[in-house]
Amino acid sequence: MTESEARRIAVIGGGVAGLATARHIVDGARAARRRVSVTVFEKNDAPGGHLRTIRDGDWQLEWGPNGFLDNEPATLRLVERLDLNGALLRSSDAARKRFLLSGGRLQELPSSPPAFIKTGLLSPLAKLRVACEFLVRKRAGLDDPNPAPEADETIYDFGVRRLGREFAEVFLDPMVKGVFGGDARELSLAAAFPRMVELERDHGGLFKALIAISKQKKKAADAGPSGTLHSFRGGMAALIDALVGSLDGDDDAEVRTSAPVTGLTRDDAGWTVTTDDASHGPFDAVVDASPAHEAAGHAPGPELRELIGGIDYSPMAVVTLGFASDDVGHDVDGFGHLIPTREGHRLLGALWTSSIFSDRAAGGHVLIRAMAGGPRDPHILDLDDDALVALAVAELTPVLDLRSMPVRSWVIRHPHAIAQYRPGHLRRLKDLDQALAAWPGLVLTGSSYRGISVNYCAKEAEIAAARILDHLASAPAAAEGGV
Numbered sequence: 001m002t003e004s005e006a007r008r009i010a011v012i013g014g015g016v017a018g019l020a021t022a023r024h025i026v027d028g029a030r031a032a033r034r035r036v037s038v039t040v041f042e043k044n045d046a047p048g049g050h051l052r053t054i055r056d057g058d059w060q061l062e063w064g065p066n067g068f069l070d071n072e073p074a075t076l077r078l079v080e081r082l083d084l085n086g087a088l089l090r091s092s093d094a095a096r097k098r099f100l101l102s103g104g105r106l107q108e109l110p111s112s113p114p115a116f117i118k119t120g121l122l123s124p125l126a127k128l129r130v131a132c133e134f135l136v137r138k139r140a141g142l143d144d145p146n147p148a149p150e151a152d153e154t155i156y157d158f159g160v161r162r163l164g165r166e167f168a169e170v171f172l173d174p175m176v177k178g179v180f181g182g183d184a185r186e187l188s189l190a191a192a193f194p195r196m197v198e199l200e201r202d203h204g205g206l207f208k209a210l211i212a213i214s215k216q217k218k219k220a221a222d223a224g225p226s227g228t229l230h231s232f233r234g235g236m237a238a239l240i241d242a243l244v245g246s247l248d249g250d251d252d253a254e255v256r257t258s259a260p261v262t263g264l265t266r267d268d269a270g271w272t273v274t275t276d277d278a279s280h281g282p283f284d285a286v287v288d289a290s291p292a293h294e295a296a297g298h299a300p301g302p303e304l305r306e307l308i309g310g311i312d313y314s315p316m317a318v319v320t321l322g323f324a325s326d327d328v329g330h331d332v333d334g335f336g337h338l339i340p341t342r343e344g345h346r347l348l349g350a351l352w353t354s355s356i357f358s359d360r361a362a363g364g365h366v367l368i369r370a371m372a373g374g375p376r377d378p379h380i381l382d383l384d385d386d387a388l389v390a391l392a393v394a395e396l397t398p399v400l401d402l403r404s405m406p407v408r409s410w411v412i413r414h415p416h417a418i419a420q421y422r423p424g425h426l427r428r429l430k431d432l433d434q435a436l437a438a439w440p441g442l443v444l445t446g447s448s449y450r451g452i453s454v455n456y457c458a459k460e461a462e463i464a465a466a467r468i469l470d471h472l473a474s475a476p477a478a479a480e481g482g483v
């Protein structure tokens with residue numbers, strides 16, 4: 001192969017992670033004056049994965065993510081690269097107000113220390129227990145970056161230990177439902193919220209950390225934009241449309257849809273990707289950006305398959321309901337509400353979508369997005385659409401003072417909604433890195449591994465692309481052959 005011949009890279013999975021990685025590989029290669037040819041293999045007949053926007057008359061709703069926070073420069077860099085800044089849509093100021101269900105009533109989450117002191121969400125004794133966080137000693141073993149499952153504290157246990165049981169049940173339990181569709185008792189704090197572990201490790205506790213950080217407040221304020229939720233005019237699909245458009249318009253990239261990868265092998269000639277109907281390759285390198293439950297099926301070698309297959313996902317049903325504004329008695333000027341397990345509801349919470357982004361509902365209407373399921377209630381997906389809508393309406397009616405049935409409803413089922421980082425997840429990632437050493441040129445990325453949000457996908461896409469380009473710079477080219 002001559003210097004001018006393109007190195008071939010396969011990307012498995014055309015969600016935001018795979019598409020962004022493909023974009024960065026092509027851009028990075030071009031900047032380094034190297035030639036690449038990148039093929040994205042996407043299982044479905046349309047790319048995007050969970051990022052999909054449904055436009056139905058005047059209504060606009062999301063299949064998966066509602067938006068992303070603007071505190072991650074990698075996403076903003078991607079937006080800039082795709083020339084999408086003009087389409088960015090900032091959430092309303094009202095969306096800063098978030099609510100919790102407590103004793104069947106909505107109460108605003110306190111957003112400042114004085115509001116926390118006054119909140120009725122916690123008993124006086126529980127507030128006292130929170131104040132005692134200052135006195136709780138640092139846990140041993142925080143220096144181990146990859147703890148074994150038995151040494152890896154859950155989010156719930158961390159909350160109980162540092163802030164008390166009531167705090168964990170009232171605040172942490174619903175927050176984990178809102179972020180992960182998961183159970184705080186089953187997720188690793190170190191993998192899900194690594195910053196919390198850092199704060200305890202470096203400062204001895206959360207209050208001590210807050211004091212130290214507030215002394216550096218000026219520095220922190222200068223460090224970058226704060227986290228405000230953003231989407232795009234046209235919804236989150238705008239990001240996918242722009243990524244696909246830019247790759248399709250690039251001679252060095254191709255996005256193939258209806259191309260489910262079933263096998264991945266490597267020999268002296270390079271990597272071969274097998275889809276339903278054909279073998280493709282050889283490739284010099286492969287990025288696997290399909291979710292773990294899929295990647296485990298085609299990963300090369302039993303060790304990788306077992307390690308990847310151990311990462312499971314929560315099931316979730318998303319029920320989006322459109323109401324005439326007059327039929328919603330409660331003020332829905334805010335982000336939405338979460339529901340602690342002890343309230344005994346099947347819904348995990350609801351986003352007040354049309355208050356977050358005003359262009360989502362038909363005029364004179366509001367759009368509410370209820371979430372149900374999670375690891376404690378997987379069989380909710382067995383209910384038919386009418387039953388899911390009836391369940392959501394029945395549980396929301398006393399909370400939001402609903403006065404009639406919705407005028408429109410949409411049900412979306414996610415059998416594999418969000419990756420659940422269980423205790424030992426970081427140890428698993430370390431073992432995965434070691435196992436990957438036997439498979440040069442293979443990089444895993446996407447929300448199964450180091451962060452479940454769009455922001456993490458964007459950040460990891462940059463890292464994955466850099467690793468592929470490093471590999472190409474150091475490894476001999478794969479044998480010639482068509483894809």
Ligand SMILES: Cc1cc2nc3c(=O)[nH]c(=O)nc-3n(C[C@H](O)[C@H](O)[C@H](O)COP(=O)(O)OP(=O)(O)OC[C@H]3O[C@@H](n4cnc5c(N)ncnc54)[C@H](O)[C@@H]3O)c2cc1C
Pocket residue numbers: 012013014015016017018041042043044047048049050051063064065066067068069259260261262289290291294295298316318414416417418445446447448452453454455457
């Ligand atoms: C209901 C819900 C709400 C969410 N809300 C938010 C939010 O508000 N903010 C946020 O940041 N994140 C949110 N998320 C998470 C967000 O959706 C993920 O971060 C993001 O979509 C992950 O992208 P990905 O590319 O890693 O995976 P995916 O979106 O799952 O894409 C993977 C792609 O791989 C393809 N694929 C799978 N198997 C194969 C195969 N064998 N061969 C070829 N292709 C294959 C799939 O078809 C898919 O297109 C939410 C998720 C859900 C489900």
